[in-house]
Amino acid sequence: MEEREVIETACSRFDNDSRRMLDILWDIQNTLGWISPATMRTIAKCTDTYRVEVEGVVTFYAFFMSQPQGEFVIHLCEDIIDRHAGMLAVLKSFEESLNIKAGETTKDGLFSLHLTSCIGMSDQAPAALLNNTVITHLTVNKAKILIRTLKKTRNLANVVKTLGDGNNHHDLIKSMVNNNIQLRGEVLLADINANAGLNKAFSLLPEEVIVTVQASNFLGRGGAGYSSAKKWLLAAATEADKRFVICNADEGEPGTFKDRVLLTERADLLFEGMTIVAYAIGSQHGILYLRAEYRYLLPYLEEILKKRRYEGLLGTDILVDETENTRFSFDIRIQLGAGAYICGEETSLINSCEGKRGEPKNKPPFPAESGYLGYPTVVNNVETFCNMPRILDKGAEWFTSIGTAESNGTKLLSVSGDCTRPGIYELPMGVTLNEVLTLTGAKDPEAIQIGGASGVMVGRSDFERKLCFEDLPTAGAIMIFSNQRNILEIADYYMHFFIEESCGYCTPCRVGNVFLKQGLEKIMQGQGETSDLKYLQDLGKTIIQTSRCGLGHSSPNPILSTMKNFPLVYAALLKEHPDGRQAGFNIQHALDESRIIAKRRSIVYDPDIGGD
Amino acid sequence: MTKKITFTIDGKTIDSKSGQSIMDACEAQGIYIPRLCDSKGLVPQGSCRVCSVKVNGRVVAACTQPVEDGANIEHETNEIQGYRKDLVRMLFHEGNHLCPICEASGRCELQAMAYRFGISQATTYPYLQPVRPVDASHPDIALDNNRCILCGRCIRASRDVDGKNVFEYIGRGIHKRIGVNGDCLADTNAELSDYAMSHEVCPVGCIIRKGEGFFAPVGERQYDMDKIGSSIESPGNPSSDKLIKVHQIDPGCFNKDMP
Numbered sequence: 001m002e003e004r005e006v007i008e009t010a011c012s013r014f015d016n017d018s019r020r021m022l023d024i025l026w027d028i029q030n031t032l033g034w035i036s037p038a039t040m041r042t043i044a045k046c047t048d049t050y051r052v053e054v055e056g057v058v059t060f061y062a063f064f065m066s067q068p069q070g071e072f073v074i075h076l077c078e079d080i081i082d083r084h085a086g087m088l089a090v091l092k093s094f095e096e097s098l099n100i101k102a103g104e105t106t107k108d109g110l111f112s113l114h115l116t117s118c119i120g121m122s123d124q125a126p127a128a129l130l131n132n133t134v135i136t137h138l139t140v141n142k143a144k145i146l147i148r149t150l151k152k153t154r155n156l157a158n159v160v161k162t163l164g165d166g167n168n169h170h171d172l173i174k175s176m177v178n179n180n181i182q183l184r185g186e187v188l189l190a191d192i193n194a195n196a197g198l199n200k201a202f203s204l205l206p207e208e209v210i211v212t213v214q215a216s217n218f219l220g221r222g223g224a225g226y227s228s229a230k231k232w233l234l235a236a237a238t239e240a241d242k243r244f245v246i247c248n249a250d251e252g253e254p255g256t257f258k259d260r261v262l263l264t265e266r267a268d269l270l271f272e273g274m275t276i277v278a279y280a281i282g283s284q285h286g287i288l289y290l291r292a293e294y295r296y297l298l299p300y301l302e303e304i305l306k307k308r309r310y311e312g313l314l315g316t317d318i319l320v321d322e323t324e325n326t327r328f329s330f331d332i333r334i335q336l337g338a339g340a341y342i343c344g345e346e347t348s349l350i351n352s353c354e355g356k357r358g359e360p361k362n363k364p365p366f367p368a369e370s371g372y373l374g375y376p377t378v379v380n381n382v383e384t385f386c387n388m389p390r391i392l393d394k395g396a397e398w399f400t401s402i403g404t405a406e407s408n409g410t411k412l413l414s415v416s417g418d419c420t421r422p423g424i425y426e427l428p429m430g431v432t433l434n435e436v437l438t439l440t441g442a443k444d445p446e447a448i449q450i451g452g453a454s455g456v457m458v459g460r461s462d463f464e465r466k467l468c469f470e471d472l473p474t475a476g477a478i479m480i481f482s483n484q485r486n487i488l489e490i491a492d493y494y495m496h497f498f499i500e501e502s503c504g505y506c507t508p509c510r511v512g513n514v515f516l517k518q519g520l521e522k523i524m525q526g527q528g529e530t531s532d533l534k535y536l537q538d539l540g541k542t543i544i545q546t547s548r549c550g551l552g553h554s555s556p557n558p559i560l561s562t563m564k565n566f567p568l569v570y571a572a573l574l575k576e577h578p579d580g581r582q583a584g585f586n587i588q589h590a591l592d593e594s595r596i597i598a599k600r601r602s603i604v605y606d607p608d609i610g611g612d
Numbered sequence: 613m614t615k616k617i618t619f620t621i622d623g624k625t626i627d628s629k630s631g632q633s634i635m636d637a638c639e640a641q642g643i644y645i646p647r648l649c650d651s652k653g654l655v656p657q658g659s660c661r662v663c664s665v666k667v668n669g670r671v672v673a674a675c676t677q678p679v680e681d682g683a684n685i686e687h688e689t690n691e692i693q694g695y696r697k698d699l700v701r702m703l704f705h706e707g708n709h710l711c712p713i714c715e716a717s718g719r720c721e722l723q724a725m726a727y728r729f730g731i732s733q734a735t736t737y738p739y740l741q742p743v744r745p746v747d748a749s750h751p752d753i754a755l756d757n758n759r760c761i762l763c764g765r766c767i768r769a770s771r772d773v774d775g776k777n778v779f780e781y782i783g784r785g786i787h788k789r790i791g792v793n794g795d796c797l798a799d800t801n802a803e804l805s806d807y808a809m810s811h812e813v814c815p816v817g818c819i820i821r822k823g824e825g826f827f828a829p830v831g832e833r834q835y836d837m838d839k840i841g842s843s844i845e846s847p848g849n850p851s852s853d854k855l856i857k858v859h860q861i862d863p864g865c866f867n868k869d870m871p
Contacts, residue, residue: 052780052793059782504788511702542698545671
């Protein structure tokens with residue numbers, strides 16, 4: 001097919017609708033390999049928009065390529081957990097075998113190599129995406145063999161030899177990813193009566209469904225701990241001819257991978273939950289926003305949707321009440337993301353579903369009043385939806401009997417880092433960190449990062465604290481670091497993460513985080529003085545207070561929480577003022593630039609100059 | 613449907629009406645809230661955050677936040693002014709803002725904002741010193757992206773006023789910048805007569821109108837005469853009566869009189 005034809009076909013497949021821009025771009029990139037300026041121009045023409053708008057979308061998402069790519073594109077996960085598991089050596093191995101650096105493509109057009117933020121495989125790090133295929137437990141040797149095999153066979157079919165556990169075996173997944181379910185609790189990972197919750201919901205009035213969930217005291221599992229039922233009430237009460245239910249499966253928080261396991265093992269339960277919420281608020285349309293990193297699950301999830309349509313659980317008139325003359329129809333489409341952490345923020349996610357740059361929208365209006373395409377929209381997390389059928393099936397009383405006074409039910413924890421049993425743990429709300437450490441077989445734990453990069457880093461004195469909304473709230477990431485790890489290196493990496501993932505919309509988050517990282521590096525290089533601690537604190541406060549969305553409200557956390565909980569680590573690196581001079585001044589450092597510009601070295605400051 | 617409301621700002625009670633932003637409600641009372649990304653006639657977007665105010669304990673952008681009955685707004689407190697100064701400094705350090713050699717000096721809103729806040733010398737923030745190509749392809753207009761503060765006023769002006777979409781944001785994070793609808797500006801349908809290319813739109817020296825350089829002598833330009841915001845704070849006063857002696861501020865790197 002001609003390039004032009006490819007583009008026109010892709011656009012017409014989505015009705016030349018610019019609101020389906022992400023799908024159009026994926027369709028084209030899957031065939032052409034990248035999105036060239038000429039392609040952007042043609043897309044703009046077909047969808048009646050502007051080339052620069054298409055460029056704006058393409059350049060916003062890490063997985064859309066505006067440069068030609070190799071036949072095999074490697075996205076190596078660069079998260080700190082992967083780094084601790086040997087990712088830098090693996091990177092070096094890839095770079096040597098391919099003779100390119102990260103971000104480049106080989107001359108023969110066969111390979112491209114990229115670094116990427118957490119891909120949700122922290123319990124089997126180092127991991128990478130090879131086109132759509134996930135490669136886990138990488139080593140220097142495996143990387144070498146992988147490249148050698150691909151060069152020889154030019155075929156991805158032989159890459160995955162051993163399949164993972166559970167549904168990872170499924171014909172439509174066939175992945176080496178492991179679920180690593182270490183502990184099954186009674187709500188989500190226990191044996192489940194299929195569709196019992198949905199049938200129960202259908203026996204109630206929509207408002208009674210919401211009342212049941214309210215009675216269970218359920219709080220959203222996305223991290224903020226907002227009452228889901230409140231969102232639904234607002235959406236149900238807003239006058240509209242359409243309402244939308246969106247599932248946020250953009251699990252981008254570093255160290256979190258429980259949604260990946262739910263999507264693999266509890267897809268039916270998830271769709272059942274979405275249907276229950278749709279029934280409760282009177283919605284006809286659902287969207288599952290799936291992060292691009294989990295694209296390997298897409299064919300399987302599509303199959304489950306198909307099956308549910310066939311079974312009459314999705315589609316037109318899935319509930320008809322002749323006596324009341326009411327009909328309920330609901331269907332779900334899957335929206336594939338394209339590599340942007342910020343899209344986990346609900347208004348960014350909605351923008352992304354609308355085919356735009358995934359930048360947050362201004363609130364108010366809130367999505368429950370005016371969300372996707374201006375319609376009332378409920379956005380909930382995968383884990384939240386999975387809880388709904390269980391609450392309906394077993395009752396609010398059963399649910400409130402689990403957990404603490406203020407946090408009911410269980411929490412899925414994604415555990416990774418320095419422990420012998422990383423993986424998924426379903427534990428009642430209120431479990432202490434010490435209990436988690438024992439269960440997971442932690443090795444000399446010194447620090448725990450709770451809730452991913454945007455969460456907090458706590459030390460030993462906090463290990464008796466409880467994981468629940470009233471003490472330490474978490475969206476589920478537990479990263480354990482032993483006493484062998486450098487706390488500041490971890491904070492520094494997460495600042496790098498936030499700089500990479502900031503959408504750049506507002507000044508404090510776009511610029512401030514870069515300054516924060518530079519300030520931390522100054523201390524790490526032994527150039528810091530006491531006043532630098534206040535500098536970091538003040539700057540961090542400005543970013544938190546003035547940023548527009550949750551990313552900026554939490555991005556200084558890696559530095560601020562380590563400063564608070566590990567003050568000695570910082571103090572040990574600070575310099576005293578010697579004789580009134582600026583402690584941070586390093587003559588060698590200051591000369592570096594002059595050396596490069598002048599292309600020569602100093603007789604005084606380069607003692608080895610004689611040998612040069 | 614608007615209704616009468618009352619709110620307080622820095623302890624002062626204001627009678628106002630609902631259905632408008634905090635910024636507009638304040639402006640109607642002669643209270644100027646500093647802003648860079650917002651400009652009369654364009655849809656507010658709340659991206660520069662310089663208009664940050666604290667409402668009932670939460671910091672919000674005054675240009676996009678609707679005013680509510682009974683709101684307690686903190687505006688010129690030490691805390692809020694501190695944030696605003698930090699944000700203005702961040703913008704200075706993000707781009708290359710060398711006022712003494714910039715054509716926009718004296719009518720630059722970023723420079724004027726620094727004067728308003730008494731920022732007159734380099735701060736502790738590092739300089740990012742971007743090296744972005746200058747687009748001088750268009751016969752009448754040049755773009756120096758190194759001075760861009762990403763306010764997006766040109767995007768909205770071109771889209772909503774000119775109906776053209778010459779500009780749009782591209783990239784993300786610290787690599788975000790303004791892209792043009794083509795290979796370069798000459799490749800677009802941009803014209804000098806576009807509202808987007810007028811002095812009202814670009815608050816800094818990024819969009820440069822060729823052939824009009826230094827249209828007014830330094831020292832006689834808008835913000836040489838008037839403090840930014842003064843037209844709101846004292847609307848009756850013609851600018852000549854209110855000449856602000858910016859020279860009295862400690863001359864630092866932003867001083868237009870520097871040789």
